[in-house]
Amino acid sequence: MIDSAFPPTRSAALQRLTEFVPHAGRDYAGKRNYDLGPGRHVHVSTLSPYLRHRALTEPEVLQAVLGRFALSSAEKFVQEVFWRTYWKGWLEMRPSVWIAYQAGLRRALDDVQTQSGLRHAWEEACAGQTGIDCFDAWAQELAETGYLHNHARMWFASIWVFTLRLPWELGADFFLRHLLDGDPASNTLGWRWVAGYQTRGKTYLARPSNIARYTEGRFRPSEGELAADAPAPDAPAHPERLPAPAGDVFDASRPTAFLLHEDDLSPGWLFERGLSPLGTAVLHASDAASPLQVAPQVTKFRKALAEECVTRCADRLGPVTRLDDAQAIADWARALGAEQIVCAWAPVGPVREVIDRIEGIPVVRVLRPYDAAAWPHATAGFFKFKEKIPRLIGDMKGIAAA
Numbered sequence: 392m393i394d395s396a397f398p399p400t401r402s403a404a405l406q407r408l409t410e411f412v413p414h415a416g417r418d419y420a421g422k423r424n425y426d427l428g429p430g431r432h433v434h435v436s437t438l439s440p441y442l443r444h445r446a447l448t449e450p451e452v453l454q455a456v457l458g459r460f461a462l463s464s465a466e467k468f469v470q471e472v473f474w475r476t477y478w479k480g481w482l483e484m485r486p487s488v489w490i491a492y493q494a495g496l497r498r499a500l501d502d503v504q505t506q507s508g509l510r511h512a513w514e515e516a517c518a519g520q521t522g523i524d525c526f527d528a529w530a531q532e533l534a535e536t537g538y539l540h541n542h543a544r545m546w547f548a549s550i551w552v553f554t555l556r557l558p559w560e561l562g563a564d565f566f567l568r569h570l571l572d573g574d575p576a577s578n579t580l581g582w583r584w585v586a587g588y589q590t591r592g593k594t595y596l597a598r599p600s601n602i603a604r605y606t607e608g609r610f611r612p613s614e615g616e617l618a619a620d621a622p623a624p625d626a627p628a629h630p631e632r633l634p635a636p637a638g639d640v641f642d643a644s645r646p647t648a649f650l651l652h653e654d655d656l657s658p659g660w661l662f663e664r665g666l667s668p669l670g671t672a673v674l675h676a677s678d679a680a681s682p683l684q685v686a687p688q689v690t691k692f693r694k695a696l697a698e699e700c701v702t703r704c705a706d707r708l709g710p711v712t713r714l715d716d717a718q719a720i721a722d723w724a725r726a727l728g729a730e731q732i733v734c735a736w737a738p739v740g741p742v743r744e745v746i747d748r749i750e751g752i753p754v755v756r757v758l759r760p761y762d763a764a765a766w767p768h769a770t771a772g773f774f775k776f777k778e779k780i781p782r783l784i785g786d787m788k789g790i791a792a793a
């Protein structure tokens with residue numbers, strides 16, 4: 392792991408944003424698909440590990456970019472940021488897709504135990520020892536740095552599914568265990584999209600010519616080394632869409648315990664609404680992202696980012712404790728004399744799963760205005776969603792970003 396690649400601080404995120412902003416227009420639109428390799432991801436922002444945990448928020452990124460460029464000039468970049476928002480909203484309204492992924496993963500892991508051929512192929516893929524140069528290099532880059540370029544993620548997932556013929560859930564799990572930005576929505580739905588479960592009849596095929604072109608010749612897979620086609624699976628229909636979450640309204644005058652978690656590490660907006668807690672518990676749930684061990688650098692990054700948030704906000708949090716169990720959180724809040732636990736809305740994923748189990752004290756989950764405005768539009772495909780972007784950006788003005 393290259394420790395210095397992603398310093399776990401908000402100031403590092405802000406510095407990266409400042410450096411990237413001048414490149415968010417034509418540079419990004421023209422060059423964003425080039426994957427130049429570890430340490431050379433200069434055509435993309437590499438902000439995702441910070442955005443994922445909201446050490447930096449989408450409105451902050453959008454406001455910085457649109458402070459420099461007209462929407463028409465930075466359209467590509469803005470759309471990418473909204474891809475994240477779209478996937479989040481899509482999964483919030485169809486949480487059973489995450490449950491189905493977890494069940495599929497457990498089945499695939501059972502098969503790994505009982506089928507030695509599958510186990511061998513899976514182990515080789517995870518270790519970057521398949522003999523396919525590009526794939527092996529990306530597996531190693533991911534393990535070493537915790538990051539992969541978007542195009543590499545697409546190629547990697549495609550080779551995993553269509554060349555190596557491994558279950559997509561095992562690949563999604565490999566990513567979730569190693570990506571610093573590992574995200575239940577973007578990751579699960581990104582893999583489903585490549586494998587043909589997200590958009591009916593549509594899969595993504597990694598082509599040797601495309602890889603050679605966009606890696607500037609670093610890799611030149613031979614014809615025949617990669618699958619020549621990517622047949623669409625017989626995908627089940629999407630589950631019925633639930634209403635988008637509205638979030639709770641909290642009464643700041645009631646004695647409150649604050650739950651700070653890794654899905655939202657910028658609590659400034661809650662302080663602005665009057666949050667003044669008796670005490671704060673920091674919840675870490677990353678280890679539950681997989682039945683297997685999450686890479687230590689991912690856990691380390693998330694914990695450090697959360698601790699940095701605690702330091703940054705020390706004068707607003709009251710006494711701080713670290714808890715990762717629902718019962719322990721409820722006991723702690725009651726012992727504190729709190730009548731409610733307040734937290735930022737935790738989207739579908741491991742943090743939500745812990746919060747859902749808290750009993751005996753009301754949990755008030757507050758939804759950011761950005762999510763409340765955008766998520767309900769994730770009703771169908773991204774094409775329809777992106778038509779709303781200009782209006783969403785118009786409405787964003789005046790939103791307290793962090």
Ligand SMILES: Cc1cc2nc3c(=O)[nH]c(=O)nc-3n(C[C@H](O)[C@H](O)[C@H](O)COP(=O)(O)OP(=O)(O)OC[C@H]3O[C@@H](n4cnc5c(N)ncnc54)[C@H](O)[C@@H]3O)c2cc1C
Pocket residue numbers: 423435436437438439440442443471472473474475476478539540541542544545548566570572573574575577578579581582585
């Ligand atoms: C199979 C697969 C798995 C993925 N898993 C994850 C994941 O676990 N976590 C994650 O954050 N992203 C995931 N992505 C999306 C995307 O690859 C990353 O967000 C992006 O590469 C992050 O790098 P960046 O910050 O340099 O992106 P930039 O190109 O600089 O984009 C800016 C921001 O826009 C958002 N964004 C960009 N592209 C996408 C996209 N395709 N989908 C969703 N958001 C996007 C990210 O927040 C990103 O930080 C996955 C994509 C695929 C194909």
